[in-house]
Amino acid sequence: MIARAALAAALLGVALAAVAAPPVTISAYLESLCPDSARFVTEQLYPAWLHLREILALDINFYGKAQTAPRPGGYVFACQHGPGECEGNMMLTCAKKHIPGEDRYMAFVNCVMRELAGVRAGYMEVGVSYQDIANCLNSLEGESLLHQVGEKQRRLNVSISYVPLIFVNKDLLNEVETNLGNQVCEAYRGLKPANCSLYGFSLQTICK
Ligand SMILES: *[C@@H]1O[C@H](CO)[C@@H](O)[C@H](O)[C@H]1NC(C)=O
Ligand SMILES: *[C@@H]1O[C@H](CO)[C@@H](O)[C@H](O)[C@H]1NC(C)=O
DSSP states (O other), X not given: OHHHHHHXXXXXXXXXXXXXXXXXXXXXXXXXTOHHHHHHIIIXXXXXXXXXXXXXXXXXXXOSSOEEEXXXXXXXXXXXXXXXXXXXXXXXXXXXXXXXXXXXXXXXXXXXXXXXXXXXTTHHHHTOOHHHHHHHHTSHHHHHHHHHXXXXXXXXXXXXXXXXXXXXXXXXXXXXXXXXXXXXXXXXXXXXXXXXXXXXXXXXXXXX
C-alpha cells in the first residue's frame, strides 16, 4: 500500500511537473551581418530550438549596436556593419511578423544567417513569399517595426558592449558561457526532455 501510494505520488509529481513548468525563454539580440550572431544562430540557437522546442519560448530581435533617428513620417537607421545590416535587420524583423509559424520563421532566420546574406537568402529554401516581406521592408511598416525593436532593446537598460546579447530566462549569459542547450535544460524546472542529453556545441566568440 505504501509503495502504491508512493508510486501514485510520484506519478502525480511527474504529471504536475509536465504540466506546470513554464518554458525557458531565450531572448536574443542579434545583428544580421555580425559573424558572431551568425555563429550563435547556426551553431547554438537553431540546434537548441530543433532539439528542445517543446520547452522553449523564443524572443528573437535584430538590432544590436544600431542607432535610430526620426525623419518626417518614419525612421532612419545606422548599423554596426553598414547599411546592408540595417536592411537585413529590418528584413528579419518583417519576417518575424509575416512568416506564419515559428518553425518556418526559425528555418528562415537560420538560412539567412548561415549565408550571411543579409537580405536575399532563404526565401526559396523555406518556401516563404518574398513579396510579403518585400512589401514590409520597403514601407513605413518595416521602419516602425525596427524602431520598436530598438526601443525594446533600450528598455533592457543593458550596455551593448558585445553582440549577440543572450538571456536565458532573465539571466544574461556572459561571453565565456558555453553550450546553450545545457543552459536551457538546466533552467527548465520540469522533467528534462530526452533531448537534453544531446549537446556539444559552445558559445565562445562575440562581436566587439
Ligand atoms: C529531439 O531531437 C531530434 C534531432 O536530434 C529532433 O528530430 C526531435 O524532434 C527532437 N524531439 C523533440 C521532442 O523535440
Ligand atoms: C539603468 O542602468 C543604470 C546603470 O546600471 C542605472 O543607474 C539606472 O538606474 C537604470 N535605469 C533604469 C530606468 O532602470
